[in-house]
Amino acid sequence: MAARLEGIAVRGGICMSRQVLDQIEGKVRIHFRELGRQNLKNISRPIEAYAIEFDDAGSHASRVLTAANLKQDIQYCRAPDGVRLAYAQVGTGPPLLKSAHWLGHLVYDWELPIFRQFLLGLASHFSLTRYDARGNGLSDWDVGELSLDAWVSDMETVADAAGLDRFPILGVSQGCAVAIAFAVRHPERVSHLVLYGGFATGANKNQNFSAADREKFAAMKTLMKLGWGADEPTFRQLFTSSMIPDATKEQMDAFNEFQRLTASPECAVRYLETVSNFDVRPLLGQIKVPTLVMHVRDDPRVPVASSREIAAGIAGAQFIALPGKNHLILEQDPGGPIFQEQIRNFLSK
Numbered sequence: 001m002a003a004r005l006e007g008i009a010v011r012g013g014i015c016m017s018r019q020v021l022d023q024i025e026g027k028v029r030i031h032f033r034e035l036g037r038q039n040l041k042n043i044s045r046p047i048e049a050y051a052i053e054f055d056d057a058g059s060h061a062s063r064v065l066t067a068a069n070l071k072q073d074i075q076y077c078r079a080p081d082g083v084r085l086a087y088a089q090v091g092t093g094p095p096l097l098k099s100a101h102w103l104g105h106l107v108y109d110w111e112l113p114i115f116r117q118f119l120l121g122l123a124s125h126f127s128l129t130r131y132d133a134r135g136n137g138l139s140d141w142d143v144g145e146l147s148l149d150a151w152v153s154d155m156e157t158v159a160d161a162a163g164l165d166r167f168p169i170l171g172v173s174q175g176c177a178v179a180i181a182f183a184v185r186h187p188e189r190v191s192h193l194v195l196y197g198g199f200a201t202g203a204n205k206n207q208n209f210s211a212a213d214r215e216k217f218a219a220m221k222t223l224m225k226l227g228w229g230a231d232e233p234t235f236r237q238l239f240t241s242s243m244i245p246d247a248t249k250e251q252m253d254a255f256n257e258f259q260r261l262t263a264s265p266e267c268a269v270r271y272l273e274t275v276s277n278f279d280v281r282p283l284l285g286q287i288k289v290p291t292l293v294m295h296v297r298d299d300p301r302v303p304v305a306s307s308r309e310i311a312a313g314i315a316g317a318q319f320i321a322l323p324g325k326n327h328l329i330l331e332q333d334p335g336g337p338i339f340q341e342q343i344r345n346f347l348s349k
Contacts, residue, residue, distance in 0.1 A: 004040035005049060008261065018048035033107060036086065036138035039264040046142040061110035065090070070123055074106055077161035079134065079154050081145060086138035087131035087158045091123030094347065095167040097159060098122070099175030099182075100133035100151070102271050105262045107138070112254040114244075117331035121340040122170075126347075131158045135271065136263040143267075146274045151178045152185060159189070168192035168347050173302065173327070174199070176310065177280045184286045193291040193314075194343050197299065197327055199306035200313065202278035217276070221269050228265035236260065242301050244326045251330060284313030291317040292346045296335055301327040318346070 005015040021032065031053035037046035065072055072090040079085055088106045109115040122128050132139040134154055135146060155178060159167070168191050171179030176198025183190040203217055227235030233256040240247070240255045247255070263271070291314045295307035304321060311319035320342055322335030329336045 001040065001043060001047065004043060005047070008035070008038055008040070008049065009051065014052045015049050016052065018050070021050050034138065035261075036132075037084075037141050039141045039266070046140070061107045064110045064116060064120075068120055068124070070120075072106070072110075074138065075161070077157055079150075079157050081150070083134045083143050083154075084140045085131055085134065085154055085158060087129060087162060089127065089129050089162060090119075091126055091128045093126045095164055096122065096126035096128050096170060096347070097155070097162075097164060097167050098128060098130040098170045099155060099172065099179045100131050101173045101175040102133065102268075102275070103136065103259060103262050104130075104132050105137040105258070106130070106132055108258060108261060112258055113248075113251050114255055114258060114328060114330065117336065118329050121336075122343075125344055129158070129162045129164065135267040141264055141267060146267075146270050148177060148181060148274075148278060148280075152181045155179075155182050156186070165189065166191050168194065170194045170343070171196070171198055173197045174275045174278065177278045180280045180283055180287065180310075183289060184283045187288055190289050192347055193287065193289055194294070194346065195291065195307070195310060196294045196329075196339070197296070197302055197307070198293075198310055199302055200279065200281045200284060200310050201306075202276040204276040205279040221272060224272065225265050225269050228259065228263075228268045233257075233260075242327075244328055244330060245300060246325045246333070247330060248332075281309075281313065284310065285315070287314045287317075290346070290349070292342065293317055293319045294322055294339060294342065295319075296322045296324040296326065296329075296333075298325040299327050300325065 001017060005017060009015040032050045033053055035049040035051055038049045039046050070090050072088050074086060074088045077085050086106055109119060134143045135141055166189055169179045176195040179193060183193055223235050236256045236259045240252050244251060244255060293307050293311040295304045297304055308319060311317040322338055324333045324335040326333055329339055
């Protein structure tokens with residue numbers, strides 16, 4: 001188990017299990033950070049893991065939040081099927097619920113130069129509630145069901161636990177489909193929809209998905225299963241390049257590491273398969289709330305046409321194409337300030 005925990009530690013870091021923490025807590029002066037339940041290679045059950053903090057000033061995440069005069073409160077709730085979901089609230093102002101998406105971690109999101117500026121911009125104007133999806137981050141990794149219905153149910157669970165009544169939802173990437181399905185199921189609870197980088201249909205439901213595309217998809221699943229959790233990040237770099245082609249080396253290295261730390265190889269494959277079968281096109285016409293759809297023009301991971309299809313299917317939806325190539329908005333991207341300004345203006349109406 002110690003060898004497996006070493007494998008999930010950040011470079012130069014130390015991880016320990018819950019059993020070790022129980023033995024040393026109160027006896028050794030250390031700071032530690034919860035990593036959630038981790039699926040470790042050749043160990044049948046998930047292990048509660050913790051990272052030792054060597055800096056007395058606290059984690060990098062806490063320093064980032066303190067510098068921005070923000071405080072994040074992480075809590076847990078249980079989905080109807082028993083899956084433990086981690087959620088966090090940060091910032092002041094009107095509420096905003098951000099849907100979970102693949103590759104999220106309530107702590108590491110602040111530490112690595114990928115999501116940090118994106119989240120700081122939102123938390124500086126809203127009371128932001130976000131959560132780790134089942135299967136990754138601080139939520140349970142060992143889960144039975146992965147499906148659109150399960151993810152919608154998880155959003156319901158988090159919204160109830162966070163005390164949200166009527167609120168806007170920010171959907172990102174595959175989280176857009178979850179947000180759309182939630183808005184149709186609970187129209188009385190949703191005030192606005194903001195959908196960024198999304199798609200209504202997954203790869204397997206896309207009529208333009210050719211035989212060659214299917215071969216590439218099958219190869220991607222095989223490589224993901226074999227290479228996702230490996231110490232050598234060659235495969236993860238291929239995935240990273242498709243997500244953030246204009247990233248700096250520091251950002252790419254961080255995203256490579258982020259993949260390994262936030263989800264197991266098995267769960268990564270299951271996510272890919274589940275999302276590929278999404279099809280919320282029949283729901284678009286049922287959306288009755290004000291909707292803003294945004295997408296970067298040259299996104300190589302999810303074509304901008306996918307968001308145009310969503311906007312065309314929702315009555316009265318506003319569509320904005322942002323400059324840039326990265327599927328995830330990075331701090332240097334020209335579309336970042338535009339995104340933040342547009343969402344503030346839209347939600348103030």
